[in-house]
Amino acid sequence: MSNKIELMINEVFQESFEIEKNQLKPEANIFEDLGLDSLDVVDLVVALQNKFKVEIRTDERIKEIRTLKDLCIFIKELQSEGSS
Amino acid sequence: MKRRVVVTGTGSISALGNCMKELIDSIERQVCGTKQMETWNQYKGLQSLVGAPAELPDIKIIPRKMRRSMGRMSLLAVFAVNEALESAGLEKNEITNERYGCVAGSTMGSAEALNDTFEIMLPDHDLTLLTSMSFFQCISHTVSMNIAQYLGITGSVIATSAACASSLQAIGTGFDLIRNNTQDIVLCGGSEELHPTVTGSFDILFATSTKFNETPKKTPRPFDKNRDGLVCGEGAGIIVLEELEHAKKRGANILAEVVGYNTCGSGTHISQPDRQAMIQCMKAALADAGIKPENIDFVSAHATATLQGDHEEAAAIYEVFGSQTPVNSLKGYLGHTLGASGAIELAVAIEMMNNSIIYPTLNLTDIDEGCSMIKHVKTKLKKNINFILKNCFAFGGINASIICKKYEEINE
Structure with missing residues (x-):
């Protein structure tokens, strides 16, 4: 499951932000390593909402996300919340 | 005494090619850029099914962070800017100076971006799926803003929005900025994109060509007795205006003087x-x-x-x-x-x-x-x-x- 989430998140970064696949490592910082800025984060939220069919625009936990691994954990949490 | 203003560069992209040479060659060969717009018959009430579309080159030559705020009209403008700068003998990073500006216009923001924004938002009146870039592509000064960001311009950045007079007003404004000693170089021009909603705005006023949908090369027909209206095209044109002495000092090729x-x-x-x-x-x-x-x-x-x-x-x-x-x-x-x-x-x-x-x-x-x-x-x-x-x-x-x-x- 987590591997599938990771793959889907990586797809978002490749499709929406044109990041090369070899840069998409779990520990990669989305700002410092992948070069996203505050405007990109708005678009990241939209892309993740579309990809995972979730509503996260006002979720405060987004502000704490720094790495791809953080993002993966966050999506996993959302999905378990949704299924519980 | 007012300063003299000369043209030192030109650039264009249109239905007749992606540079001035292709454009002039096509005019020389009497090529009409009008084509049938095959998907436009899905629009109820649209009578004019012809347009003169341009072909965008590979947009990935523009870095993503600059490109993300560009709708089609801004992308078109960047290609005209690149040619105009080359024609003027100026490097992209050479015009980041408070005496160098940009004045560019369009009728409105990107029609495609405006259309997409409403299509996303209106069905459920839902704002949550709008991207951060919708706004930047839809605003009326999107072309001048994006050119300025692309080039790092720190002089005057002005958008002229007067429909079909937009880019001539841009050139006139640039002329004034230079002759009145506010700027030394101004990139001036405009951009527009072809979209069924743009043609539609003229169509509902009965101002478009509707009788040549099957024979698109025969329209538009300016001054002809069988003319039946305009055909919307798309493209961008950029003129580099420069103060005469500034141009002479750097040995620029002077194409004309604006008087x-x-x-x-x-x-x-x-x-x-x-x-x-x-x-x-x-x-x-x-x-x-x-x-x-x-x-x-x-x-x-x-x-x-x-x-x-x-x-x-x-x-x-x-x-x-x-x-x-x-x-x-x-x-x-x-x-x-x-x-x-x-x-x-x-x-x-x-x-x-x-x-x-x-x-x-x-x-x-x-x-x-x-x-x-x-x-x-x-x-x-x-x-x-x-x-x-x-x-x-x-x-x-x-x-x-x-x-x-x-x-x-x-x-x-």
Whole structure:
């Protein structure tokens, strides 16, 4: 499951932000390593909402996300919340 | 004393190619850029199913962070900017100086982005799926803003939004900024994109060409008795304006001198063209240049092939210049590129001046009696040209005329 989430998140970064696949490592910082800025984060939220069919625009936990691994954990949490 | 302003670079992208050379070659070969727009018949009520689309080159040469805020019109503009800078002998990173600015216009923001924004938002009145970039692509100053960001411009950044007069107003504004000693170099022009909603806005006013959907190369037909309206095109045109001494100091290739400009309102009707206002505009541009009507060797008309517009412009040109000054319209080649038309067509007119050639009005087969009082160019004309006048007349009763002079160093 987590591997599938990771793959889907990586797809978002490749499709929406044109990041090369070899840069998409779990520990990669989305700002410092992948070069996203505050405007990109708005678009990241939209892309993740579309990809995972979730509503996260006002979720405060987004502000704490720094790495791809953080993002993966966050999506996993959302999905378990949704299924519980 | 006001400073002198010269043109040191031009760039364009349109239905007739991605650079000035392709554009001029196509005009030389009498190519009409109009095509059938195959998917437009899905729009109920849209009568005009023709357009003059441009082909965007690989947009990935523009870095993502600059590209993300660009709708189609801004992308088109960047390609014209790149060519204009190369033509002017300027490097991209060379114009980040408070004396170097940018004035660019369009009718509105990106039509495609506006359409997409409403399509996302309206079905469920849901804002949560809008991206951060929707706004930046939809705003009225999207073209000038994106050019300025792309080049790192720190001088004046201004957007002129006056529909079909947008880019001629941009060039006029740049002319004023330089001659009044506010700027030394200004990239001026405009951009517009083809979209069914854009054609639709003219279509519902019965201003579009509708009888040539099956024979698109025969329309638009400026000044012709069988003209039936305009054909929307798309593209971008950029003119590099520069203060004369600044241009000479860096050894720039000077293409022309801008010597007169005027923009005015008709104050009579939002859509009906008004010959008196056109006359006022052309006469004021002549007065600004300090020349007489007989000094003008060639008029590059606005003439979009609407019934009233062509008739009023022909009558206005006759009133100012009489029946002996050659007049052409480029709309038969390019369609009406709206906010980009002034800059693209002025760039072509400057080429014509420097090559002593006036290209004919394409699709002008039988001159309409109501437009017959002026001298139409029906076949390629060789003529020594020292002064040209370019017109743009926009909805809203907004008029603009600009005059350029051939630059000959020997006389300086």
